[in-house]
Amino acid sequence: MFDPLRRRYHSRVWLLRLPGVYRPQADTRLLLSALRDARLGRPARALDLCTGSGVAAIAAARHGARQVTAVDRYLPAVLSARFNARMRGLPVRVRHGSVSSVEGQFDLITANPPYVPCASPDPARGAALAWDAGFDGRRCLDELCDRAADLLAPNGTLLVVHSALCGVSMTLESLRDKGLKSSVVARALEPFGPVMRSRIDYLESSGLIEPGERTEELVVIRADRIER
Template sequence: MWLLRLPGVYRPQADTRLLLSALRDAGLGRSARALDLCTGSGVAAIAAARGGARQVTAVDRYLPAVFSARFNARVRGLPVRVLHGGLTAVHGQFDLITANPPYVPSPSVEPAQGAAMAWDAGLDGRRCLDELCERAADLLAPDGTMLIVHSALCGIEATLESLRDKGLKSSVVARATEPFGPVMRSRIEYLEDAGLIEPGERTEELVVIRADRIER
C-alpha cells in the first residue's frame, strides 16, 4: 500500500504487519466504531475503514503523522477522522481499538520529541502501555475488542495482568520474532545494563495482545 509519510513519520514495518494480521483475524463488524491510537501514517485506520467500520477515529501526538494520516485517508475517500493528541483527545467508546504505541525502552526520562515520539517509551518501555491499559476498559464499548502490539521486552505478563485487573479478557493472539532495528541496535548497551536483554541478544519477540470487554 502506498502511503504518504512526512519526514519523521513512523514507517509501517514488522509490528505494523503483525497488528494488521491480527485485525483481519478479529473479524471487524460492519457497523463497528473503530479507534486507531498512535496512528502514524494511518495504515491501521485505513484497514479498519476498508474492513467496513462505519466510523473510524485515528489519533497521534506527532503533528506530521496527523497530516500524513489525513491525506492518506482522504485520497482514498475513506471516512477517517484524525485527531492531534494522546489519549486525552479521545472521548466516547469504541467497538474496536488498535494501537501500535511507543514501546522501546529509553535511557532518557525526558518526554520524547519529534520522530522519537513514535518509539521512545521511558526506562522500561511501558510509559504509554501502562496509560493505555489503564484507559482500556473505559474506551471499549460492551463486547468491544482492543488489539495492542508491543515488544516482549516491555513485559507481556504486565500487559495481560493490567488489562485483566480492569475486568477485560486478555490473551496473546499473534507472535513474531524479528531482528533488532536501528533504534534497538543503538541502545544495546543500555538494554543489557538494564537487564532487559541478555548479552549478545539481537532479536525481539513482538506480540499482539487482544483485550475483550465481555458483557454477561
C-alpha cells in the first residue's frame, strides 16, 4: 500500500509500506519538522534508527547527507525503506538490525524508537517492534542514550522523538551524563492513538497517566557532541 505524508512545506511524499510497517504519523511529522528547523548544514554521514518506511532517512538524504544508513529490526520495514530510497535514487543503505548492531560515527542521527509502555515482559514481535518498549517505555530509549555519544561524530547532532510519558528529564539527564549538550527543541500535544488507547488500564494502574487522561505530549530532544 502507499501512504501519503503531507509535510509542512506542502509537498507530498508517497511511500511503499508493507503490512505491519509503522505508518508515518504525528511523531514522524514532529521529527521531520525538527530536522528541517535544526539548520544543520549538509551532514556527510547520517543514521536513521528505527527507520520504519524510511521517511526520516529520505529526509536526511534530501537534507544533503552524502551517505545515509537506515536501520530497523522489522524485516518488512527494511524492505519498504529500501524500496522507497531506491525508487528516488537516494544514497540510503538500509540494514536489518538494532541500535546495538550499529558501528561507526555519524554527523546526524535521527530516531523514532519504540516508546509505548506495555505490561508484558515478553520481547516484542512483528509490527509491535515499532512501539512496544517495556514496562516504562524506555527499553530502546535507554540503549540509544547509552550509545549516542559513541555514535556521534565530533560536532554531530542527535534528534530523537518520544512521548513525555517515558520521562523527558530522564532522556536529557542520560544524554548529559554522556557529555552531550541536550535540550527539547519541539513539542506537540496529541490524542492517544489506537495502541495507547488499548493500554489505558495498564497506563492508569501503573501511574504513567492520570485517570481520564487521553492525550500525550510528544517531544523531540536534540543532543550535540560539542568539541572544545
